[in-house]
Amino acid sequence: MLNDGSSALSLLRTRRSAKPRALAEPGPDATQLRRIIEIAGRTPDHGKLTPWRFVHVRPEQRDAFADLLERAYRSDNADPGRLEIEAVHRFAHQAPTLVVALSCPVEGTKIPVWEQQLSCGAACMNLLLGAHALGFAAGLVTGWAAYSQDVLRGLGGSDGERVAGFIFIGTPAAELEERDRPEAADILSEWVPGG
Ligand SMILES: Cc1cc2nc3c(=O)[nH]c(=O)nc-3n(C[C@H](O)[C@H](O)[C@H](O)COP(=O)(O)O)c2cc1C
DSSP states (O other), X not given: OOOOSSOHHHHHHHOOOOOGGGEESOOOOHHHHHHHHHHHHSSOOTTSOOXXXXXXXXXXXXXXXXXHHHHHHHHHSSSOOXXXXXXXXXXXXXXXXXXXXXXXXXXXXXXXXXXXXXXXXXXXXXXXXXXXXXXXXXXXXXXXXGGOHHHHHHTTOXXXXXXXEEEEEEEESSOOOOOOOOOHHHHOOOOOTTO
């Protein structure tokens, strides 16, 4: 169920991920995307280091993005099959909107890199919530491309940066199915002092 924007609680209780390949038009327009990114920017960030940033791969750039992925895949996999290359191109063309989240921890500060990476994950989560709040669905995926140095470089990433996820945004072609969620009792315990 998509959020109708009327209730923050309903927003938080209804967000779920979409499979990128199941996302169709429309995606957010430029103004909506900016709002989503602003929401992502409202993320806890110890030391105010902004250890994350986002790269928008515009719709007309998807062919070039697919070529980048194909080159990277070929350099990691000798003699790939036609189906593998087709899968790479399908990945690159999923969903109307693609934003790549980059983790950019700042070295040499007193804030541990671990905390900066946690902040990046939280920023991605806020981005997903922002997309949901504006009536879209989104999905964050990684896969081999998130760990490829060639892909990182091709996206403009530099030393010390990492792809945190490919975030695809659009409108689900069919209603999203819910999945099992952990029970609060299974993930919350009461502290036992000295226990
Ligand atoms: C860091 C990270 C990477 C992920 N990578 C993938 C992935 O490559 N493929 C995939 O199908 N799901 C991946 N997921 C899971 C989906 O993003 C999503 O969490 C899952 O489909 C459940 O959806 P939910 O948000 O409704 O719980 C990843 C999740 C995280 C946090």
